[in-house]
Amino acid sequence: MSQRNKVSLMEIDNAQNQQQEEEDPFLGLIEYARSVLWPGEEEEGRDESGQDPNNTGSESRGPGWSWIASRILKTCIAYSSGVTVAILLSDLAQAWNEQHRVGAPKKRPEIVNQLKKHHRRTRLPNTVTIDSIYEKNFLSLTSVLETVVVDVYLLPGTNIYMLTLGDFWSSNTIDLYLHRRYYELVDPQNGILKKGREVFLTGCYLRTAREGCGSPRLLPTEYLVILLDEDHDAILLDFYSDSFSSISLDAFNNGVSYSFNARIESIGLLETQGEFDSIQRRQITLVDNDGVKMKFLLWGEQVLIANLFSIGSTLALDRPYIALETSDECCLEYGTATQLYLVPFIQQEEQVCVPLTQNRYQGSRLLSAVDPSQVPIVSQVTLPCDSQGSIDFSNYPFRPFIINLCDKMTGLSLYGVVIDIFHKENTPGVYSLKIEDTTGVITVKIHFADSWSLGRLGPGHVVYISGLTCSMTKQIRLEVLWSEKDAGASFVNLSCLPALLNSSCLHRSSCLSDLSNGASYMFLCRVWLDQIDSCFVNTRFAHALCGHFVNERPTGVFECSFCHIQCNAELVRTFHLKVTLADESTKVLAWCTGQTAIELLQISPNEFYELPEEEQIMYPSSLEGERFMVALVNCKRGHYESSDGITQETQASSWEITRALKWE
Structure with a gap:
């Protein structure tokens, strides 16, 4: 085959792929949302080389493709009865504004504005803004506040310290009752907790404003971490110079205190301990300057502190509790006298070449092959x-x-x-x-x-x-x-997806004759049930977790044909239905199971199973001519050897009905 013919075939294949993408309503919806809500965000503020001369960072641009896709699907799951374009656009705009809220610069404290110029840190996953606290009048215990100390003062007539806090994304400030374990840190002469210092905090309770007076305040929390700067706080960091290998449990028990400086290597998953899984535990792995590793364990409510950490950050621990985890291995714990300081990991960045439009990129290599x-x-x-x-x-x-x-x-x-x-x-x-x-x-x-x-x-x-x-x-x-x-x-x-058939913005209607070209991943068709005499209805047991059929062993044990595990305690009765669908263009034999079969047959598997055999045989005839909107996929797309459990289901037909909705 000549090079020109090869290129022609590539052109045809590329054109088919591009047409497939353009015809997918879900993909089109993502691009439409981005063009309406964030027009020109890909090129805004960039020079001819694609650079951002102002170095404003990712927060100044619109959301990524995956953020929009995930948010649309999250809304569709929440609105199973269907969504509209207006609902989706409204939800996208609100979610993005809440996540990347920018307060009025005139109201934001000047000290926060000054620090914001040098702010390069990536926000922690659970971070909320002070503005959102005021709007919702609510704060979750697991929420993280990344704040700047705007002021430190004593409540008049008391010895209670208050911190006024701001953040980089809010115009409002909020007051925090400082926990007494941090009082030595606000000493006017030697204290580190002063105006302009950044702090992370979590585990906060919100004291809402009383009707007609006052403003919301944060109640004292033990879970506060003070941020340090490697340059400005170098002398302080040198103080935390003990190594993990120098730990002596006997010395600790005799009153010797330790101060460590170590990098966070990993943050473990939340675990449960105890006979009734009543105690929570989380393990942080630290590595000191000598390369020695040590476990830092958090227990109970202390696990909230892990929300303030990020892998790669440096953690300074003053007076941690030292415990014996095993007979010969020590670990660190968050004790009553422990203070935590953090040098946050500054996310490095790398430039990635990307197309100005996705379609242009898909054809880029083809284009250069035709015309260099x-x-x-x-x-x-x-x-x-x-x-x-x-x-x-x-x-x-x-x-x-x-x-x-x-x-x-x-x-x-x-x-x-x-x-x-x-x-x-x-x-x-x-x-x-x-x-x-x-x-x-x-x-x-x-x-x-x-x-x-x-x-x-x-x-x-x-x-x-x-x-x-x-x-x-x-x-x-x-x-x-x-x-x-x-x-x-x-x-x-x-x-x-339950919202699929109820949302016109998520689907495009096809005829059954369109199935023959196989260009799309999924087809949405308006059909009626035909040739009920050849309809096959069977009830079987399925594994409740995965929905696939089970096999009964000679021992009486049921094993999932897909998961390959015993599942006697997780059995549900389900349908295996083979039915002929028809529209004005043609007829197609398809199969389905689970909730989709229930929608088509309009009876539950248990009710059908209880019917006398004669009624089971006659039942499908009552459904002939019933009209439905169905979603169809090709379950034998490509050439592959499927697992036994899936082969049992797909051997009847190439087309599976994945969703069905009664259509009048």
């Missing part, structure tokens, strides 16, 4: 990266594609269709998903905290996944991972 003089126009986006060089793509302005994946990428999102699902025995909570988009196929290894928690998922289903990480293995293979407990991790099955 046609160089694609690209810009640059500055993205944060950690100390290991991994780049965070959570605010990447464009949709990431499989072809773009490479080593050291975090915070990624993918939108595509499930080609296959694998689960190896003896690997509880670990599954492999093969996912396809218009640029290729990738296998994603997904980890659950306990067991499968995504509901029924099968080949052909359209999914959105966020919080992915990419890394290169020792065998030089790209590994894509998703963990249920990672920050920003979400998994949405759009094919089974």
Whole structure:
């Protein structure tokens, strides 16, 4: 085949892919929302080279593609009866304004404005603004406040210290009753807690304003961390010079106190201890300047302090409690005399070349192959990266594609269709998903905290996944991972989304004859039930967690054909339905199970099972001609060898009905 013919085939394939993207209402909705709410945000404030001359940082730009996608899906899940474009745009605008609120500069204290010029720190995940506290008159115990001390004063006639706090995103300030464990730090002569000092705090209770008088105040909290600067506070940091290897438990028990300076290497997951899981625990791993590691354990309500930490930051601990965790291993704990100081990790940034438009990028290599003089126009986006060089793509302005994946990428999102699902025995909570988009196929290894928690998922289903990480293995293979407990991790099955059929902005109607070209991931069709005489209705047991059928062993034990685990305590009766759908253009044989089959048959599996055999045989005939709006996916898309459990379901037909809605 000639080079020109190869290029022609590439042009046709690329055109089909581009048409597929343009016809997807969900993708179109994301682009429409961005163009309406944040017009020109990709190029605003950038010179010809794509640089941001003012170095304003990511907060001055609009949201990334994945933020918009995740927020739209979150709203769709909340409004299962359906959404409109107006609802989605309103929710997006409100959520973005709350997250990136900018107060009136005239009202913000001058000391905060001065510090803001040099503010390069990434906000912590649970951070709320002071303005939002005033608006909602509410503050969660797990919320984080990143604040600047505007004033320190004594309540008149008392010995109670108050801090007036501001933040970089609010025009309001709020007063905090200072906890007495910090009183020595506000000493006018030697205290470190002064005007202009930054502090993080959590575990705060809000004292709301009484009707007609006063203003909201924060009640005392023990969970306060004072921020230090490596340059301005170098002398103070030198004071915390003890090494972990110098710890003597006997000396500590005899009254010797220690002060450490160590980097936060990892922040463990929340654990529960005790006979009834009544005690919470969280482990922070610290590394001192000598490379020695030590555990810093938080217990009970103390686990809230971990909300103030970030990996890579330096933690200075003054007078921590030293305990013996095992017979020969010590650990640190947050004691009654412990003070914490933090040198926050400053997120490094790296410039990534990106297209000005996604469609232009998709054809960039093709364009250069046809005409080398046609160089694609690209810009640059500055993205944060950690100390290991991994780049965070959570605010990447464009949709990431499989072809773009490479080593050291975090915070990624993918939108595509499930080609296959694998689960190896003896690997509880670990599954492999093969996912396809218009640029290729990738296998994603997904980890659950306990067991499968995504509901029924099968080949052909359209999914959105966020919080992915990419890394290169020792065998030089790209590994894509998703963990249920990672920050920003979400998994949405759009094919089974309850709001799908009720929201005209999320779907585009097709005819059954359109199924033959297979261009789209998912089809929404108005149909009626036909040829009920050949309808197949069966009831089976399924695994309640994953929705797939189970097999009964000779011993009487039920085993999930998908998860490969015993599930006698998690059985539900479900339908396995094969039915002919018809519209004005053609007829199609399709199958379904679960809630979709209940919608079509208008009876529960248990009720159907209780019917006499004669009535079970006659029942489907009463449904002939009933009209529905259905979502259809190709469950045999591509060529693959599916797991036994999924093969049992899909062998009837290539088309699965994933959602159904009665249509009058």
